Amino acid sequence: MKTQYLTGLLFGLLFYASAVAEPMLWVTEPFHPYSYKENSKVAGPFAEIVQAACDRLKVECTMEIMPWRRALYMAEEGQASGLFGVAKTPEREKSFFLSDPILETAYSFFALDSTRFRYQKIQDLNGYTIGVYGPSATSRALQNSAQGQPVNIVIEVTNLTALKKLIGGRYGDNALVLINREVGLSLAKEEKITNLKLAGDLQPIVYVIGLSRKKVSERQARLFNDAIKELIKEGKVKTILNKHGMRPARLTQQQKSG
Secondary structure: OHHHHHHHHHHHHHHHHHHOOOOEEEEEOOEOOOEEEEOOEEEOHHHHHHHHHHHHHOOOEEEEEOOHHHHHHHHHOOOOOEEEEEEOOHHHHOOEEEOOOOEEEEEEEEEEOOOOOOOOOHHHHOOOEEEEEOOOHHHHHHHHHOOOOOOEEEEEOOHHHHHHHHHOOOOOOOEEEEEEHHHHHHHHHHOOOOOEEEEEEEEEEEEEEEEEOOOOOHHHHHHHHHHHHHHHHOOHHHHHHHHOOOEEOOOOHHHHHO
16 A cells, blocks of 8 residues: 555655656745845745655756745735745735645744733633734634734834834833744844743644645645645654744644554
8 A cells, every 4th residue: 555655655756746847936035034035035834845855756946035025926816936934824825835844833822021911712812902913813813813802903114023013111111022933032042131021822723834726736836735744754844943943733543654
């Protein structure tokens, strides 16, 4: 059974390589520590995983980093082959063929370390002002969760703006920021912000790789995801993520059984 699967995968990969004559263009946003520029190239765990899949498929892939709205537009409209660092949501499935889950993290609350706040349930947010970057998947998650609650949500143009307003007291005494956990920790370290603490998770999130439905056929997307599946099974995705201090997504029962 496994021999048949590997044989099928080999033929599929050969077909994919021949079917994609033109190079694949991948786009993403500056989203440290997931995606960023280093030595004039796109770097980070997602870039390494996508490149590993491209190498396996023997497909020439280039990557560009740009503001999120432009990257999303290009991928949705088929001007790019795919987008990485995508939150797995029903909204994204409308425009993209989504890969198997790559990594897990959470939308986390950050508070000043002088406060005793610890998030456990949505009612804990009552009376708080919460800064969040948006419009984004993060801000939508907060708005959906806090609907009907006496919570003041302030949409900011960047995650860093929200953090700086929090530490500057701009949101008042009862204040929080909601942000991707690793992004928040990375920004705090980069900006040398030492008076923040993690104060609980709103909800877990899973990030995937998306291939544009307007650019890539369903068969090509399936074959690309097969390459991703193999990298996961071989432990190569886990090795890349561990190197960056990140947690791989938990394997499904189907993935475990092979």
